[in-house]
Amino acid sequence: MTAGLLGVFLFTAFHHSKAWRGPEKPPGIGKKVDPWNPWASITPNKNLEWHPCYQFVNPNFQCARLTVPLNQNRQFPEVHIALIMLAPKNATAALASPKSPLLINPGGPGGPGTLTLLSMGPALQAVLGDDRPVIGFDPRGVGFTSPSADCWAMPPACDGCPEDHFTGLLNRLEWNTVNMAYGQLNSSNVATKFIDIGHRAVNNLCRDKNAQLGGESILGHAATPHVATDMVRIVDAWEQWVDQETEAQRIVPEFNPTKGKLVYWGFSYGTYLGATFASMYPDRVGRLVLDGVVDADYYSSPMWTESLLDADKVLWQFFEYCAGVGQKCPLYRKDDKPADVSDRYAEIIRGLEAYPPSFTHPDYHYPVVLHADIMRGLVFRTLYSPAAQFPALADLLNTLYEGRFEQLSYLFAALQSACGLQDNAMVSLVSDAQRAIMCGDKTTPVNLTLDEINDQYQAMAKLSQFADIWVGLMLECNGWNISRPHPSPGYPPNKQTNTSFPILFLSNTYDPVTPLHAAVKMALKFEGAGLVEQHAAGHCTVSAVSRCTAKKVRDYVLHGKVPPPPAVDGDDYDGGKWTTCDTDEHPWQAFDASATVFADEEEKKMAEALLTIRDTIGSQPRWGVVSGKDAAAKIGKFDVKRMVIAR
Numbered sequence: 001m002t003a004g005l006l007g008v009f010l011f012t013a014f015h016h017s018k019a020w021r022g023p024e025k026p027p028g029i030g031k032k033v034d035p036w037n038p039w040a041s042i043t044p045n046k047n048l049e050w051h052p053c054y055q056f057v058n059p060n061f062q063c064a065r066l067t068v069p070l071n072q073n074r075q076f077p078e079v080h081i082a083l084i085m086l087a088p089k090n091a092t093a094a095l096a097s098p099k100s101p102l103l104i105n106p107g108g109p110g111g112p113g114t115l116t117l118l119s120m121g122p123a124l125q126a127v128l129g130d131d132r133p134v135i136g137f138d139p140r141g142v143g144f145t146s147p148s149a150d151c152w153a154m155p156p157a158c159d160g161c162p163e164d165h166f167t168g169l170l171n172r173l174e175w176n177t178v179n180m181a182y183g184q185l186n187s188s189n190v191a192t193k194f195i196d197i198g199h200r201a202v203n204n205l206c207r208d209k210n211a212q213l214g215g216e217s218i219l220g221h222a223a224t225p226h227v228a229t230d231m232v233r234i235v236d237a238w239e240q241w242v243d244q245e246t247e248a249q250r251i252v253p254e255f256n257p258t259k260g261k262l263v264y265w266g267f268s269y270g271t272y273l274g275a276t277f278a279s280m281y282p283d284r285v286g287r288l289v290l291d292g293v294v295d296a297d298y299y300s301s302p303m304w305t306e307s308l309l310d311a312d313k314v315l316w317q318f319f320e321y322c323a324g325v326g327q328k329c330p331l332y333r334k335d336d337k338p339a340d341v342s343d344r345y346a347e348i349i350r351g352l353e354a355y356p357p358s359f360t361h362p363d364y365h366y367p368v369v370l371h372a373d374i375m376r377g378l379v380f381r382t383l384y385s386p387a388a389q390f391p392a393l394a395d396l397l398n399t400l401y402e403g404r405f406e407q408l409s410y411l412f413a414a415l416q417s418a419c420g421l422q423d424n425a426m427v428s429l430v431s432d433a434q435r436a437i438m439c440g441d442k443t444t445p446v447n448l449t450l451d452e453i454n455d456q457y458q459a460m461a462k463l464s465q466f467a468d469i470w471v472g473l474m475l476e477c478n479g480w481n482i483s484r485p486h487p488s489p490g491y492p493p494n495k496q497t498n499t500s501f502p503i504l505f506l507s508n509t510y511d512p513v514t515p516l517h518a519a520v521k522m523a524l525k526f527e528g529a530g531l532v533e534q535h536a537a538g539h540c541t542v543s544a545v546s547r548c549t550a551k552k553v554r555d556y557v558l559h560g561k562v563p564p565p566p567a568v569d570g571d572d573y574d575g576g577k578w579t580t581c582d583t584d585e586h587p588w589q590a591f592d593a594s595a596t597v598f599a600d601e602e603e604k605k606m607a608e609a610l611l612t613i614r615d616t617i618g619s620q621p622r623w624g625v626v627s628g629k630d631a632a633a634k635i636g637k638f639d640v641k642r643m644v645i646a647r
């Protein structure tokens with residue numbers, strides 16, 4: 001087990017790629033062009049201009065910066081969207097028989113699609129055919145797209161100087177460290193109040209930043225409808241580029257049924273982006289796969305109460321699997337039933353709450369206190385990826401149960417010097433994009449009183465024991481008040497919509513943060529939309545390998561086969577009927593390609609790709625973790641725990 005259990009290493013997936021197993025640093029880092037940051041040397045353009053990049057990871061990667069207006073009504077200021085494409089294996093053949101590129105969004109909100117593409121682009125291509133380009137882009141405010149939505153960056157020291165993201169990062173770290181002391185919501189009689197005050201203070205910082213920039217900053221223009229419009233621009237720019245290339249090479253392309261339309265796979269928050277796109281541009285829908293479905297009505301309301309509907313069921317699956325596999329589960333004791341494992345878990349958490357143990361970090365020489373909140377946060381994270389992480393969770397809990405606390409030191413890094421990071425482009429990955437997008441998506445400004453917060457929390461605590469973590473996250477938007485342009489038509493996606501091609505919705509039976517209930521509900525909002533339920537627990541269907549689900553996606557994208565819409569009786573989704581798929585793996589019974597009989601080589605390739613996607617997505621921060629902080633954890637040797645847990 002690695003510190004990946006924290007779910008904080010955004011780039012963990014690179015450990016799976018051969019290229020990344022090479023030298024610690026990619027060649028040539030330092031003086032000349034930093035190969036991790038090819039962006040500065042790419043001139044932004046209103047057309048797509050592809051430049052080779054990240055070729056030490058894969059020779060088929062190309063980068064572009066597409067210029068779009070910040071405000072749809074004005075030409076300036078501009079936003080430069082960072083895109084990475086994994087080109088088809090045979091570029092000439094691909095132009096003759098053009099396939100619309102698959103755009104992806106990894107969720108967050110605020111997850112950088114460029115980095116996701118770097119880590120799992122080849123795997124996605126293996127699932128959907130290597131004659132199809134795959135594109136990851138950083139939505140406005142996010143990642144390598146400029147400007148970055150950073151409330152903390154110091155204003156430019158002179159006219160035309162850049163903002164100082166680095167000093168902002170140090171201030172942010174200090175702030176997070178101080179605020180970590182409050183713990184989770186309700187963990188003391190003052191915690192909720194101080195968490196709320198902290199978020200309001202940061203929101204004021206954002207408001208002041210926006211004012212410094214004349215009220216026309218990315219902070220007020222990062223909401224999802226803008227991103228949906230940017231995706232239309234990407235599709236248009238793509239077709240223009242294809243026309244230009246085929247003309248130049250005198251190729252007469254074959255008919256492409258999705259020409260000028262969006263082909264897209266969105267995960268988690270990415271489903272909200274997809275649904276918003278479909279709602280605003282229904283006639284631009286080519287193929288939309290929405291996996292791990294966000295309930296648009298709740299997400300755009302002040303408090304997303306229904307999100308954790310099935311979270312505790314996923315935890316219960318942990319107890320069941322642990323009792324089921326017996327000795328293979330370190331937390332198992334003789335004759336255990338699931339309820340016994342559950343009791344042991346409760347006992348461990350009670351123990352940490354009553355008197356958190358501490359030790360001196362053996363490597364970094366500083367005191368570590370094992371707060372219950374930290375451990376519960378870790379447990380919550382593992383619910384996203386049971387197949388990959390339940391065994392590690394059992395090991396962690398057993399280590400706590402047996403009092404071998406010091407053996408958990410691997411969870412804690414050192415706050416080593418951040419010096420030397422001034423010039424590191426990755427610093428700009430630490431941002432407030434999640435806040436700007438999520439809060440910008442609220443249909444009205446959120447201004448909840450403490451009593452209202454407590455009421456919401458009490459109500460949600462009846463649904464899930466992780467309500468404190470979730471409501472704490474939702475509080476990020478309390479007091480966010482940056483004016484924004486009028487909501488776009490069709491937004492939020494809450495009306496019956498007839499799209500030019502039906503959408504495909506995917507959900508696990510038990511998803512800790514985007515329940516199946518939401519997938520059924522959203523599918524019913526779009527004419528003819530199909531739904532596939534995958535019999536598994538975890539966030540998004542890609543959290544477990546299922547050849548059945550992958551084939552459904554493939555048939556949908558490649559052959560336009562849409563599973564039937566869910567058949568339900570009124571609001572009663574429990575007795576509803578829709579397509580289902582089983583998985584090829586379970587916790588403690590990971591998919592083993594060498595022990596599987598495949599129909600053909602193609603299926604084997606696909607199954608191996610699914611393993612890569614599962615591991616990549618399992619280590620990606622989505623709901624519950626701030627992506628930018630995770631990125632920093634990789635670049636610098638920052639103190640991971642302080643950055644991640646202090647919110």
Ligand SMILES: *[C@@H]1O[C@H](CO)[C@@H](O)[C@H](O)[C@H]1NC(C)=O
Pocket residue numbers: 090091092093
């Ligand atoms: C690429 O495709 C073209 C046209 O289909 C074909 O003639 C060529 O041999 C292919 N190249 C490679 C390297 O496969």
Ligand SMILES: *[C@@H]1O[C@H](CO)[C@@H](O)[C@H](O)[C@H]1NC(C)=O
Pocket residue numbers: 186189457458461
């Ligand atoms: C939150 O704290 C209050 C006061 O300590 C307590 O009465 C309440 O039960 C707690 N709520 C939950 C859901 O634990």
Ligand SMILES: *[C@@H]1O[C@H](CO)[C@@H](O)[C@H](O)[C@H]1NC(C)=O
Pocket residue numbers: 447449
């Ligand atoms: C937010 O709510 C508080 C308490 O209800 C109120 O005093 C305050 O004026 C509100 N803030 C704004 C900016 O509306």
Ligand SMILES: *[C@@H]1O[C@H](CO)[C@@H](O)[C@H](O)[C@H]1NC(C)=O
Pocket residue numbers: 445446447479480481
């Ligand atoms: C938001 O700001 C506007 C104008 O600055 C103000 O009128 C309004 O009361 C504020 N609302 C909240 C909820 O803060």
Ligand SMILES: *[C@@H]1O[C@H](CO)[C@@H](O)[C@H](O)[C@H]1NC(C)=O
Pocket residue numbers: 498499527
């Ligand atoms: C949806 O649009 C299609 C094509 O534009 C049309 O044939 C169909 O009747 C529409 N369906 C509904 C329910 O409006």
